[in-house]
């Protein structure tokens with residue numbers, strides 16, 4: 157009574173099909189959950205000429221799509237040249253942006269250069285979004301960016317990281333984004349990476365996940381009828397009853413999580429040429445080489461730091477995940493999320509199945525920060541799991557958005 | 569191969585290693601063969617998701633009116649403390665519409 161529909165069909169042909177490329181760390185917003193702590197540029201960012209050479213290497217590696225990010229990608233002097241080069245190389249260029257200055261003129265330039273789509277990061281309704289971005293007016297700017305991109309003929313989408321500041325606003329945010337004309341909305345959870353690691357009160361607790369999944373799947377059903385696709389980011393979900401509804405790109409789909417694709421079909425490039433298996437992975441632990449030092453193909457093929465997810469087995473899991481009936485398929489969910497909590501992958505409490513299983517046993521896991529992040533891009537602190545009764549008090553439940561934005565250091 | 573079944577009682581996925589559904593405890597024998605997928609499924613799903621693929625972090629901004637600083641970054645501090653600047657070299661805000669990153673950020677109320 158089994159099926160082979162989950163065969164990893166590209167096995168044996170691993171290549172960086174989907175690349176997320178941080179062109180610069182320079183940014184004009186000071187977002188309080190920014191994983192890369194963007195603001196100023198990195199000290200030694202790739203020049204336009206170097207970036208154009210990287211485009212050639214990506215084409216040789218059979219990359220299909222590149223998501224340009226920052227910081228803010230179009231703060232790189234060669235942004236439009238790089239978009240044009242990607243397009244000319246047969247690689248689909250897309251942009252993820254906060255949109256603070258995605259003007260009508262820039263949108264038109266992007267369309268003329270061959271940009272395929274724009275995804276604007278929107279992290280709540282106006283007051284919450286502006287508080288997260290630390291910039292009054294940021295929400296209005298994001299909506300203007302969507303408008304400008306759409307008017308220029310670009311496909312538009314949005315992405316949202318869900319946390320305890322914006323959790324009550326999901327439905328209202330969907331209505332706003334739908335009215336703006338998006339066709340895709342990616343929803344994921346805020347992970348304690350970078351500045352988000354400094355704000356433990358901002359983070360969801362694991363027992364928040366089942367309710368979040370229920371709400372996202374309900375919105376997704378509504379969105380299908382409106383011609384909008386809602387997709388979970390890689391750190392939302394895992395084998396709750398609604399997994400197929402959450403993860404399938406069609407209303408009747410029966411898709412599910414297939415395990416971390418870092419270094420398999422996904423690759424990240426940092427703006428100084430650092431290469432890692434996924435853009436969100438922690439720089440210190442996962443940069444496998446720099447493009448100024450080694451060719452891309454050599455880093456991809458030979459660096460053990462890019463290969464960790466290629467040979468992962470259940471033997472690599474620990475904690476609850478090692479005992480989970482879904483372990484062999486799931487392999488502990490998103491690697492960077494687990495690493496952000498515990499300093500290594502293989503055990504992930506941000507899991508719907510796990511939270512439900514514990515709830516059935518009258519328990520839940522509380523994430524307790526025990527060590528702060530040092531303050532570098534893509535860094536992390538450390539957390540411990542406190543197992544407690546499901547109905548234990550939740551002291552963080554009623555904090556204001558402002559309280560959740562304040563950094564808190566813990567010793568360790 | 570770790571192919572999953574689908575529970576006919578609750579619709580949840582069921583791993584092949586268990587005898588009862590981990591979601592609703594129904595017997596696995598009730599699980600039907602799940603729909604078979606073609607070989608292009610992984611690539612198609614990736615293509616769909618790729619449209620909105622992004623980091624799990626924040627990426628935003630643009631080059632307007634000198635509101636970003638290239639030589640310093642100052643983390644907004646807690647409202648009741650001095651701003652936690654990483655350097656004391658932050659430039660002043662260019663104008664009233666900009667964000668003075670060396671000054672405490674206004675904590676926007678929800």
Ligand code: SF4
Pocket residue numbers: 394395476477478480481482483486487488489503504506507508509510
């Ligand atoms: S408990 Fe771990 S292995 Fe099991 S489904 Fe959740 S993340 Fe995956």
Ligand code: SF4
Pocket residue numbers: 390391415416417418419422433434435436437489490491492493
């Ligand atoms: S680390 Fe997480 S986001 Fe990155 S490829 Fe793996 S599962 Fe996806």
